[in-house]
Amino acid sequence: MTKKRFQLKNWAGWLLIVPGLAFHLYAVTVPAALGLYLPFTEWNGLDVPKFIGFDNFIEAFQDKIVGMALLNNVKWMLFWITVPIILAFFLAYLLTKVKKGQTAYQSIFFSTSIITVTVAGQIWFWLYNPFSGVNFYMDKVGLGFIEWPGLTIPSFSLVSVLIADMWRGFGGNVIWLLAAMSQNDKSLEEAARIDGAGRFRIIWNVILPQIRPTLVVVTMLTALGSFGAFEMVYVMTGGGPAHATETLSTYYYSLSTEGRRAGYGSAIALFQIFAALILIVFYGYLRKKKGWDV
Amino acid sequence: MFKSVLHPVGKTLSVFALATVLILPACSSGDKESADQIKLKVPDAAIWGEESSALQVMYDLFEKDHPEVKLEQVTIADAQAESAALAAGQAPDLMLMDPSVAKERYKSNYIEPLDPYYEKYGWDKDMFKWAKNAYVENGKIIGVPWNYEGLVLVYNDTLFKEKGWKVPANYNDLMALVPKIMDEDIMPFAWGSSDNPGVDDWWVTSIVNSILGKEGTKQLFSGDKKWTDPEVVDGIQRYSDFWNAGYVTDKKSHAISQEDSNQLFLNGKAAMRLDGTWSLAADNEPDFDIGFAPFPSWKADGVPVIPLGVGGGLVINAKSAHKDEVAELLSYFFKDEVVQEMAMHGIPEPLQKDYSSMDLKPNVAKALNLISESEKAGLTGYVAWSYAPPSVVNILENDFASVYLKKTSVEDWLADIQAKKERDIADKRFFELDKY
Numbered sequence: 149m150t151k152k153r154f155q156l157k158n159w160a161g162w163l164l165i166v167p168g169l170a171f172h173l174y175a176v177t178v179p180a181a182l183g184l185y186l187p188f189t190e191w192n193g194l195d196v197p198k199f200i201g202f203d204n205f206i207e208a209f210q211d212k213i214v215g216m217a218l219l220n221n222v223k224w225m226l227f228w229i230t231v232p233i234i235l236a237f238f239l240a241y242l243l244t245k246v247k248k249g250q251t252a253y254q255s256i257f258f259s260t261s262i263i264t265v266t267v268a269g270q271i272w273f274w275l276y277n278p279f280s281g282v283n284f285y286m287d288k289v290g291l292g293f294i295e296w297p298g299l300t301i302p303s304f305s306l307v308s309v310l311i312a313d314m315w316r317g318f319g320g321n322v323i324w325l326l327a328a329m330s331q332n333d334k335s336l337e338e339a340a341r342i343d344g345a346g347r348f349r350i351i352w353n354v355i356l357p358q359i360r361p362t363l364v365v366v367t368m369l370t371a372l373g374s375f376g377a378f379e380m381v382y383v384m385t386g387g388g389p390a391h392a393t394e395t396l397s398t399y400y401y402s403l404s405t406e407g408r409r410a411g412y413g414s415a416i417a418l419f420q421i422f423a424a425l426i427l428i429v430f431y432g433y434l435r436k437k438k439g440w441d442v
Numbered sequence: 443m444f445k446s447v448l449h450p451v452g453k454t455l456s457v458f459a460l461a462t463v464l465i466l467p468a469c470s471s472g473d474k475e476s477a478d479q480i481k482l483k484v485p486d487a488a489i490w491g492e493e494s495s496a497l498q499v500m501y502d503l504f505e506k507d508h509p510e511v512k513l514e515q516v517t518i519a520d521a522q523a524e525s526a527a528l529a530a531g532q533a534p535d536l537m538l539m540d541p542s543v544a545k546e547r548y549k550s551n552y553i554e555p556l557d558p559y560y561e562k563y564g565w566d567k568d569m570f571k572w573a574k575n576a577y578v579e580n581g582k583i584i585g586v587p588w589n590y591e592g593l594v595l596v597y598n599d600t601l602f603k604e605k606g607w608k609v610p611a612n613y614n615d616l617m618a619l620v621p622k623i624m625d626e627d628i629m630p631f632a633w634g635s636s637d638n639p640g641v642d643d644w645w646v647t648s649i650v651n652s653i654l655g656k657e658g659t660k661q662l663f664s665g666d667k668k669w670t671d672p673e674v675v676d677g678i679q680r681y682s683d684f685w686n687a688g689y690v691t692d693k694k695s696h697a698i699s700q701e702d703s704n705q706l707f708l709n710g711k712a713a714m715r716l717d718g719t720w721s722l723a724a725d726n727e728p729d730f731d732i733g734f735a736p737f738p739s740w741k742a743d744g745v746p747v748i749p750l751g752v753g754g755g756l757v758i759n760a761k762s763a764h765k766d767e768v769a770e771l772l773s774y775f776f777k778d779e780v781v782q783e784m785a786m787h788g789i790p791e792p793l794q795k796d797y798s799s800m801d802l803k804p805n806v807a808k809a810l811n812l813i814s815e816s817e818k819a820g821l822t823g824y825v826a827w828s829y830a831p832p833s834v835v836n837i838l839e840n841d842f843a844s845v846y847l848k849k850t851s852v853e854d855w856l857a858d859i860q861a862k863k864e865r866d867i868a869d870k871r872f873f874e875l876d877k878y
Contacts, residue, residue: 193525194550273636278694279706299636299697302847388639389696390844405522406640407836408546 187415192408204415214416217387217394220306221423224395225374227307229367232314236321237363241351243322244329254326258319265316269383272312273299302392305385309393313380321366328362329355368431375423396420479512480764482771483534486517493720496783504774511767528552528759535762536771538588541576541873542832544757548584554758555582559769565776573792576752576828576873585755586772589720589789592750592813593644593825596707596715596722599733601628611746612652612739613680620689623713629688632712633695634703640839641700643826644716645681647838651749651823652739653677659749659823660875663830664867669860670853677740678845678852685846696843719813720753722805723788734808736816748816751825753789785810829873831866834859 187204189197208214243253260268275281276298283295297304332355340350356363378397381387387394387402396419404413487498501513516534518524521543527533528547539547547553560566560583566574570590577585597609605626610616620630635641651659653673661667662674686693691703691712698706704721706712708728716737726732736746756775758768774780775791784791788806797810816822826838837859844850866872 192546192550193522194529194547194552273699276697277702278692278697279702279711300694302696302849385636386639387840388636388843390841390847390849392849402840405520406839408832 183414183417186411187418189411189414190409191411191414193404193410197411200411204412207412208415208419213391213394213399214396214419216391217396217399217416218419220393221375221377221395221420223306224310224377225371227310228314228370228374232318233321233363233367233370235314236318236325239322240325240329241355243326254323257322260316261319263316265379266383268316269312269380272308272315273384276300276308299385299389302389305389305392309381309384312384313377316380321370324362324366325359328359332358364431364434368427371427372424375420375427479510480767481512481514482536482762482764482768483516484513484536484771485534485538486515489517489538493723493787493789495787496780496789499783500771500774500777500780503777503779504771508767508770511764511771513771528761531761533759533761535759535764535768537757537759538754539585539757540754541585541587541752541828542835544577544585544755545579546832546871547757548579548582552760553584554760554762554765555584556586556758556769557583559772563769563773563776565773568793568795570792570794572750573752577755577757585757586775587752587792588754588756589752589784590750590792590813591753591789591825592719592748592809592822593648593737594717594719594748594809594812595735595737596717597733597735598707598710598713598730600730601710601713602733609733609735610738611736612741612744614742616738620687624689628710629690629692629706629712630714631690632703632706632715633691634698634700635695635843636697637699637701639696639841639843640827642842643835643838644718646678646842647749647823647826648716648737649677649681649740650674650826651747652737652744653741655747656820656823663824663826663834664872664875669834669856669863675852675856678856680740682846682848682852686848696847719809720787720789722809723786723803732805734805734812736812736821745821746816747821747823748813749823749825750813750817751828752792753828824875829875831863831872833862833866833871837862 186197188199188201190200190203191197239257243250243257246253263271276283276296278284278298278300281298283292283298286292286295296308298308299305336354336358337350340354345353376397377395378401381393381395381398382401385393387398391399396416400413400416403416404410407413484501485494485497487494487501489497501515505511505513518527518534518537521539524533524537524539533552544553548555556565565586566583569587573587573590574583576587577583595609601607602609605622607619607622608615610619623630650662654662654667658667662669668674684690685695691698691706695703703712703715704726707715708726710728710730722734736748739746756772758765758772762768776793781791781793781795782800785795785797785800786802786806788803788809790797790810797807802810813822827835830838837855841855845852845855863872
């Protein structure tokens, strides 16, 4: 092996990664670097961005809608890492007990996940329609007292959109958790049962510790996804009514497009990155200090 | 043999050559022109369905006369995609855009001034001056206004005649009428904004135009009149009270779409709607007659005003290699066949034309007559989405629900609009309506 041969081999490696590297630079690195610069500019999306220092950040801290959107993102995350995951866990657990037709059940639970957000959003929008949806027919049969306000009362709008989003997306979590549970050591459950442990004790002390790595990953991905919440909100309410369902994503999208304030929109988008970083640091802490390794 | 082929250098060269073969064709221009044919990229004629069918008529007429030019129709999904295409130098040669967007893009040198073409073709011979001025920036004409549009009251004429109700002309009339409509278990107004909160701007436009009149609205949008002035505060407050009394879609307008609200009206569940002239050509067939009238003045005993505006305009890409050919294509926009097609769909070109000889749908003819009469009487105004400063429009189109849903006070909301107006004026982002 001569030195020349070694150099050629190195060149070969570089040449092989050139197309991918070039694409990454063009499509990821440069836009990401610009994304760090744009928050410090006034930019309408067309002109050359004008540097304005920290003005956008000062405005963002004074902007009530940013606060509402951030709070909605937090609510979105808290909902998604609790209700759908707990529901997915128990459904996955029940599925492990099903001896026949497990695949059929899995398909049923997962089926909503393959519906596009646009269609799912429209379905729920129709269901919530106060003049032709579920509430209208509940009223007709005298069950108006248990009707869900849907999008008619702003304080219920976010939960209503979340229910639609959960309906579409939680099937994926069921599959993840089911896959994890099917890898569990069944003899541990059996031993616990022989020792007299009840069903919930087995779930808490035997099943949960075994699937914890998967649960942590699912929760982390769900939490990260929550800070990018956009599609279902955009399809169903566009962030309204009166910003009741506004998230950081819908807000900076409307600022950057209709509002033609891409610089300010980028400053708000940075909040999302900070939120993601906090979550990643927290995940790192769990892995290192608590030994919650995957 | 295989060994020699698979030698490291040979392998590298093979991969590199393969990559080159794959990449190079992608880098080449996709719009090579043959030696004798020019290709122009133009907006998709089906962009708004039937409403934009006049574009197809224009293209067909042009292509028949100019076999040397090929028109390629392209679809640009939204303003953001258009911005990206402009920045990348890939935008169509001819584009459709709102006046405020066109002005921003002209300042960024993406739009070609059309003064020489206006002079050459005499496009403004029959054009309404106010419509042309919507596309004037720094003394340059930058577009051809596509259509004019107005806001009108649409009502169930059969029901009104049956009950002996008078079409309301002002706020007093309206407040006298709505309890009677409610007594019939019918909603006074059908309205929906969940799919497009921007339509709430129609109410604000109608309110301020009728309260302030033409001159006052000009001043409000670009002059000394303030959004915080008492008459504006009072008008918006009265709308909030009107909405909260359940007169507009039973206080649920934010939970249904525009189309849903249209269905409520067409199914007889609501007596009236606020609508735009562009929707009058729709082939709805309710089991009642539809009536049109200027929207009632929001002044207690005022006179109705029809706010008018330019719906959009055709502009030439400053980076186009064939500007003269695009201008020639634009001149076909003024052909009688195209003018008729536009009018038939309720989006008339802003030209002084005699529509009486055209075969228009009855609704469209009625609406055009209504606008024409109002214009003669000086009872037209300005729609906010065409003429208010962009930051003001952004609030009107995204945040009016905060007022009637009582998430903010009318005073605070209008103070925010006034602050945005002042900032836009300081940044010279506004229409100089005093020149209209």
